[in-house]
Amino acid sequence: MIQSVQSADGTTIAYEQAGTGPVLILVGGALNNRHSAANLVPLLEESFTVVSYDRRGRGDSTNTPPYDVDREVEDLRALAAEAEGPVYLYGHSSGGILALEAGSAGVPVGKIAVYEPPYLTGGGEDWQAFVDKVRTLADSGHGNKAVEEFIRHTGADFDPGMTQAPWWPALVSLAPTLAYDLTLTANGSVPADRFAGITAPVLALYGGASAGWAAASATAVASAVPDGRRDMIDGQDHAVAPDAVAPVLLKFFR
Template sequence: MAETVHSTDGTTIVYETAGSGPPLILVGGALNTRQSPGGLVPLLAADFTVVVYDRRGRGESTDMPPYAVEREIEDLSALVAAVGGSAGVYGHSSGGILALEAAAAGVGISRLAVYEPPYFTTEGGDEPWQIFVDKVQALVDEGNADLAVEKFIRHTGTDFDAGMKQSPWWPALVALASTLRYDLTLTGDSVVPVQRLGRISAPTLALYGGASAAWAQASASAVATAVQNGRQDVIDGQQHAVAPEMVAPALVEYLR
C-alpha cells in the first residue's frame, strides 16, 4: 500500500514498503520510479523492510520548482524520518549520487551502498555539461520529450536502437523526461566531490560491474577512497543495468 510523507517545501513523496527487518531505502536513478526496482525488492525483503519511493516529479510524487539537489536531499531525509530516523540506503546510478550527497549532508543513513554513481563519465562529452543539460531541457519544453529521452540515453554511452521506441515501456520513460534535468544536475560535471564525500562516516560500499566501462571502476574506487569508511567490490559479469539476483547477495551481506 502506498504511503506519503511531506518534504520541507511541501512536496508529497509517495513510497511503499515490503518485508521485515531494519529499513533499507532504494534510490533509483534517471527515468526510474518506485516500480523500477521491482525485481530487487523480493530478494531483499527477507532481511529488510525495503522502502521504494517516487522521487519528486515522478510517478505519484508531486514537485515544487525550482529544482535543487538540496530539495531531493530533504525528500530523502523526510523519508528516513518516516521509517524511524535511521536507515540503510542503496542508490543506483545517479540515485547513488543522491544517496552520497544525502549522507554527506548528515541525513540519518546507517549504512550505504552505491552502484556505479556516474562520476568520471566521458561518453557524449564533446559538448560542455551545461550546454547538454540546456539542450535536453529545451527539447522537453518544446514538447519533444521523446527525443529528449533518446538524446539522454545516447549520452550515457548506451547503444540506442530505434526499436526501443516501439517497446511497451518506452512511453513510461518519455513520461519522465521532465526529470532528466534533475539527474543531470546531480551528476554535474562528473567530477567526484572529494571534499563533500569526506564528510561521510557511514560505512559505504561502492559497487561496479565487471563488464562495465572503465569509468565505473574508477568511480567506485574514488568513492571508496573519499569517504571515511569505504570499500569497493565488483559484481562479476554485470554492466550498468545490473541484474537484481546478482547485486542482491552483496547488498544483503554488507547492509544487514
Template structure:
C-alpha cells in the first residue's frame, strides 16, 4: 500500500487515504473500530486482480481529522472527497457499518459506478428498536464521559459476545487500538440510526448494488440484506459460503471484482 495522502472534506477535515494497485478505482469504507491499515489484505487482493484499491481513514480515525459537530452528511462529504481524489468516480465497497455508509452515499447521488456491502448491521425487527436505541444512548454516554474502555466493551457486548470473551479481548494487543478509536463508534451508530433498513433511501440507489452475507455469520442480518436487494432498483443479494462477519479477503475480492466489472 502506498504512503498516506490527504484530501480535505468541505468542512476542512483532512481525510487520510492510501492507494494500492493500478486500474479502475475501488474505494473501501471500513466498519467500526477499523482504519485504512486494516483494509490492507483486501486492498492487496483487489490490486492483484487489476484494480486500484483506495482505503481511507474515516473521520475520527487513524491519520484523519475530526471536525465537529459530527453529522452523517459530513461522512458522505468525506467519501465524496476521496472519490474525487480517486479519479472522480469509483466503485464503492463497505464492510458492516461501512456498508451502511456506502449505501447512504450512493443514495445521496455520489458519483459511484456501483456499490457493494458486506453485512450491514441492519434489521427488519421493528419490535427491537427501543432496545437498540437504549444501547446506542448508553454508548454515547460512556463516550461523552471519557470511559472509552467501557464503551468498547459495551459495543462488543452488543454483538452478543459474553463477558468472558470481552475479558479475553481486553488482554489482546488490539484492545488498546480499539479504545483509541472508541469515540468513532458513536459515528457508526449515527450512520445506522435505529438499525432498520431505510427503504426510502435504498430505493433511490440507481446504480448496481450488491449486498452480501456469510453463511456462518449473524442470521438476523440476512432478511435485512434481502430487503435491501429487493428495494434497490438494481439490487442483488449473495451468500458467501463458510464466511463469518470477519470475511476472508481472498473470498471477497473475486466477488467484488466480478460485480464491479458488470
C-alpha cells in the first residue's frame, strides 16, 4: 500500500513498507524509484520494517523546485519522523551520498550503510558544465539523450539497443532528476569536514569487480566518519546483486 508524508517544503513523499522490526529506509540512486529495490526487500523484511520511497520528482512523489540537497535531506527527516525514532539507512550509489548527508545533518539515524557512493570517480568533464548539459537536455524534451549522456558519463557502455527495451521509457521519465544526483555528487570529493559530524556507525561497501574508484571512495568515506569501516563484496560491480548485499546488511544492522 502506498503511503505518504509531507516534507518541510510541502513536497509529498510516497513510500511503501514491508516487514516488522526496526525501520530500515532504502535510498535509491540515479534513475531509481521505490520499485528498484523490489528484489532486495523480501531478503530484509523478516528482520526489519523496510521502507522503499520515491525520492522527490520520481514515481508518486511530488516535486518543489528549485532543487537543493537540503530539501532531499528533509525528505528523509520526514520519513524518520514517521517512524518515531532512529532509523537505519542503506543508500546505493548517489543514494549513499544522500544517506550520509542526512546523517551529517542530524537526521535521527542509528546506522548507515552505503554501497559505492560515486566519489573520486575521476570524471574529466567539468562538473557544473555537465550538470547544466544534462538538465538542459531533460528540460527541453530530450530526456532520452540526457539518460544516454549520463550513462556514458558513468563510464558504462551504452548500447543503443537499450532504447528499444520495454523499461527504457521509465528511465527517460526520470531524466529530470539526473541533475539532482549530479548535484549530490558535486565535484566528486568526500566532504570530510561535514561527515566528521556523523555520529552513527557507517559501513562503506564496494564490489570486488568494480572500477578502482569504488574502493577508493569506500576508503575515503570510512576514514571521514568517526565510526566507519569499509568492506568488499566479492565478485560484485556497481549493480550489486540483492542476494550478495543482503547478508552484509543484515549482519551490520543487527
